[in-house]
Amino acid sequence: MTAQLIHGKIIAAQIRADIRAIIETKLQQGQKQPGLAVILVGDDPASALYVHHKRTACEEVGIKSFYYPLSKTIPEAELIALIQQLNQDPAVDGILLQAPLPKHINADQLFELIDPKKDVDGFHPYNLGRLAQRRPLLKPCTPYGIMLLLDHIHQHPKGKHAVVVGASNIVGRPMALELLIAGATVTVCHRFTVDLPYFVKQADILIAAAGKAGLIKGEWIKEGAIVIDVGQNRLADGTLTGDVDFEAAKEKAAWITPVPGGVGPMTVAMLLRNTMVAAGYMNM
Numbered sequence: 001m002t003a004q005l006i007h008g009k010i011i012a013a014q015i016r017a018d019i020r021a022i023i024e025t026k027l028q029q030g031q032k033q034p035g036l037a038v039i040l041v042g043d044d045p046a047s048a049l050y051v052h053h054k055r056t057a058c059e060e061v062g063i064k065s066f067y068y069p070l071s072k073t074i075p076e077a078e079l080i081a082l083i084q085q086l087n088q089d090p091a092v093d094g095i096l097l098q099a100p101l102p103k104h105i106n107a108d109q110l111f112e113l114i115d116p117k118k119d120v121d122g123f124h125p126y127n128l129g130r131l132a133q134r135r136p137l138l139k140p141c142t143p144y145g146i147m148l149l150l151d152h153i154h155q156h157p158k159g160k161h162a163v164v165v166g167a168s169n170i171v172g173r174p175m176a177l178e179l180l181i182a183g184a185t186v187t188v189c190h191r192f193t194v195d196l197p198y199f200v201k202q203a204d205i206l207i208a209a210a211g212k213a214g215l216i217k218g219e220w221i222k223e224g225a226i227v228i229d230v231g232q233n234r235l236a237d238g239t240l241t242g243d244v245d246f247e248a249a250k251e252k253a254a255w256i257t258p259v260p261g262g263v264g265p266m267t268v269a270m271l272l273r274n275t276m277v278a279a280g281y282m283n284m
Helices: 008-028 045-061 076-088 107-113 125-132 141-152 172-181 196-200 263-278
Strands: 035-041 064-070 094-097 161-165 185-189 205-208 226-229
Touching: 008 045, 008 141, 008 263, 035 045, 035 076, 045 064, 045 263, 064 076, 076 094, 076 107, 094 263, 125 172, 141 172, 141 226, 141 263, 161 172, 161 196, 172 185, 172 205, 185 196
Parallel strands: 035 064, 035 094, 161 185, 161 205, 205 226
Antiparallel strands: none
């Protein structure tokens, strides 16, 4: 068996095209252009690259991007004041605070200060709570994108055993909620899990989101499984690789996402989609 690739890049491009068409129509009808404020604190190269991709995607679909590049030494009080200002700005529908933040900044406090209705990353405790209650307002982008990938390949999680490796607030935990709501039986593995291979071998759907290159070995994969690799690990030679041993895993899986070109483009597409929801252009 050789797995079929789940081309997130292609699927995301179609989503962006659909968003662009909706915006063009709404603008012709006299509606306000959606706006996304992007805050980058410091000069971390990876963060700067992510922000560049997000701003470029906004420009491509017709979302107005407000960019705030800030010094890594900015006082926390100034950042708080900026978020409060953006919360009140009617031109701004979404606020994106790029992580990671400098150590002198209380990241949890800053993310919680963002108006939940403008929290297009879906990180706010209010939005995570709404997701847990099956009444989402804005969803975390990566899990949201993964659910659309599964829908695109007509593999519904209902009745399947889904194993999520990684329990972060950004991916692992909301991913488990999404799968649970969709009717899967969900196991969440993390750094304290004993015998990780045992659980991975049971997965009809495997979500690898630990952030550790090559953590999941190919021989652990169940025959015919769906493998979604969220890992974005930069090796010493500059190569980007996932959490799964791709070459070995693709010989056992039925479907698998490549890295790059799998989950990453979907995360950006869902950021755009959340901005559209926040602007009242679309429903969740």
